[in-house]
Amino acid sequence: MRRLTIIYCILLALSCTSKKEEIINTIALENSLLSLSVAADSLNVPWDLQYDQENNYLIFSEIRGEIKKLDLNSGKVSLIKKLPNVFQQRTTGLLGMALYQARESDQYLFLSYTSKVNDQIFSNLYRYIYKDGELSLPKLLLQIPGNTGHNGSRIMVGKDQKVYWSTGDAAIDSNAQDVKRLNGKILRLNLDGSVPKDNPMANSYVYAWGFRNMQGLTQGDNGMIYTSEHGDAVEDEINFIMPLHNYGWPLVEGKNAPKNAADSSKAKSFTTPIQSWTPVIAPAGIAYYGSMKIPEWRNSLILTTLKSQSLRILKLSEDGKAVIDEYTLFKDQLGRLRSVITLPNGDIYFCSSNRDWNPQKGFPKPTDDRIYKLSVSDQNVGQVVRPNKTEATSTQEVSGKMLYESYCASCHKADGKGIPNTFPSLEKSATVNGDIKALANILRNGLKDKTIAGVKYDALMPAFSFLKDEETTAIINYIRTHFNNQSSTITTKQLKQTN
Ligand code: HEC
Missing domain, CATH: 1.10.760.10 (Cytochrome c-like domain)
Structure with a gap:
């Protein structure tokens, strides 16, 4: 009798967790089938996705200043907190977040948002105490100059338990090459906001420099750090980040030669991207995929793009220092895509950004914005699509x-x-x-x-x-x-x- 009760309870729990999600597409890879479904809809520019592995929640930011949770067991979305004082105009607002759960006590949610005091715009890095989907005790770790654009702002807690914050150049080109300014950099902080003793420059947050406007930040299983970045009119980039390397903005862009002859002598001291795109695609969030669940994608970067409205799979070389293949999925089908996360179980979640300042033709759809789920499936439902291998485009002789x-x-x-x-x-x-x-x-x-x-x-x-x-x-x-x-x-x- 007792055993039956237990079985009954398990069945009940299972039936609750498998909320029916409508499958939109089946994706056929070489050996795997994936399904694409909608995990949440009717959102307003979700900007960053984080995973609470204790509660099986997806924690996400919306640009106007709301932090919400999607309970992956029930499929329900609820509000955690509406932040006061968020300055939202065009691309500013509540942007990057990082959830830290390595210790049972002291779990944190780090977040970045723009604020405006009198006529001054700032980018702020805050830390909240996080517990079971609730936030308390905000602490301002760092405040730097912001602007109406180019605020960067992805955050990550590295495997070394340090906070990495990718800042934009705040639309002032010269910031990126001025090592004393905190704009246009990757900053490295202790969990309490202090400068780590082992930072590459003594008493400085600066970890790497020469950036314009990073929109993605992730770390591979082997500890390697990658960013995605917007070029101005050419050369969007993916960079492999090493301490104190200079990524060249505004003196060089992408894999191009320096813009001024005078900078050619310095060219060797700039680190070139591992992938770049002209015409630009507006790369956004990136997430390293290390799971064996989708073997074809193991050791890849999953990239969301805004302008080119697609999900890209960037297959990395064994040592992680080069992109060897690129595939495109869902081109123009879901609209602008903003952020992506890979879960420990191998599922991938990503979100659209069709209610932002720059909607594309045919968007937003009535139930935009959405969070999508991409997971291994055993059934062939909906339209079957295959990733397209992305070939470099040539601009010669085009109309x-x-x-x-x-x-x-x-x-x-x-x-x-x-x-x-x-x-x-x-x-x-x-x-x-x-x-x-x-x-x-x-x-x-x-x-x-x-x-x-x-x-x-x-x-x-x-x-x-x-x-x-x-x-x-x-x-x-x-x-x-x-x-x-x-x-x-x-x-x-x-x-x-x-x-
Ligand atoms: C990143 C966005 C962006 C891109 C890409 C862009 N423009 Fe513009 N364009 C602008 C903005 C913003 C202005 C107004 C700037 C100002 O006056 O401060 C402008 C102004 C112009 C004007 C002046 C319009 C007028 O009535 O005076 C022309 C012409 C123009 N753009 C053509 C182009 C062409 C052609 C391209 C492609 C080669 C292009 N733009 C690409 C943002 C852009």
């Missing part, structure tokens, strides 16, 4: 439309309409339809602080001086003859004469 979509549409949008008050519309724009020389100079040098049709833009337009003259000509001709513009076109020779 103006393709160039426009690669380089301009992330901001000005495929239809040229931009986003009101954020990115100007190119439709019937006086500049687009006006003097060719002025237009060519905007493409060569970028643009900032202009008032266009009565609006002053916060963001700046990056310089596209790296484009070949043929490519710049093709883009100019495309924007002058599309988006309801009907202006004359030019030849490459005419473009050269404007220089």
Whole structure:
């Protein structure tokens, strides 16, 4: 009788834990089948995902300042805390988090958010005591200058029990190369916020430098640290992080040569990325996959991307120092993807970011944003998809439309309409339809602080001086003859004469 009761209880518990999740896709790998399902929906820009292994909760941040938990047993989402004083505008807000549960006592949630006092913007690193999905006793560990963009902010507690915080350059390029400033760096702190005695520079938080705006931070099973980072108009990066290495921003980008001849002599002292992308893809969260559950993906970085709207699998070499293969999944299907986490049992969770400042065509869907689950499955349900091997794209001899979509549409949008008050519309724009020389100079040098049709833009337009003259000509001709513009076109020779 007793045994029956126990069996009955186990069955009951099992039936509770297996809440039915609708499978959207089956993913066919070489030897494994995975299923993609929705674990939570109707969220507002979830930014970071953490796992509470004691309670089987997914703890996540939403950009407006809410910390929530998704109980993976029941599938229920509930609010843990709404933070006061979060400054949310465009890309600022409540961003990275790291849950630390290595000790039974003293469990912590580290989090990073932007605040604004008078006219000053800050990035803050806070530590809360965490216990069973509840937060208490906030402690401000570090406050550094912030800006309306480029605040970085992923956090990780390393295998060495130190806190790593990836900071953005706060939109001031020179910060990244100034070793005394804490922007544009990876900082390393003790759990209580003090400077570790074994940091590479005495009495300094700085662990590595030369960064623009990191959006992903993870550590491999063997302790190796990786970041993902946004380039300006070219060369998004994945970096393998080593103490006190200089990753080159703003003097070099990606695998390119230094921008100024004067910096060429220094080029050797910059560490090049293990992977980079031009045209840019806007890489976001990354998570190391070390589980044997999906053998095809063991020793990979799983990467979410915003602009290219896809999940990428970056297969690492045995020693972890190179990316040897890249695969793309869910291209344009789920929208912008922001963050990803791998669980000890081999499941992968990742989230969309379709309600953020820069929604793509066809998004947000009514039940965005969502947290998705990717796990091994034994059934073949829904549409079957296969990862595509990503080949390096060549920009030679491509059309103006393709160039426009690669380089301009992330901001000005495929239809040229931009986003009101954020990115100007190119439709019937006086500049687009006006003097060719002025237009060519905007493409060569970028643009900032202009008032266009009565609006002053916060963001700046990056310089596209790296484009070949043929490519710049093709883009100019495309924007002058599309988006309801009907202006004359030019030849490459005419473009050269404007220089
Ligand atoms: C990262 C976002 C971004 C990208 C990518 C971008 N732009 Fe812009 N663009 C802007 C912003 C912001 C402005 C307004 C800047 C200001 O005046 O402060 C702007 C301004 C312009 C203007 C001036 C519009 C007017 O009416 O005066 C033109 C023309 C333009 N962009 C063309 C392009 C083209 C062509 C590309 C692709 C090669 C491109 N932009 C890529 C953000 C972007």
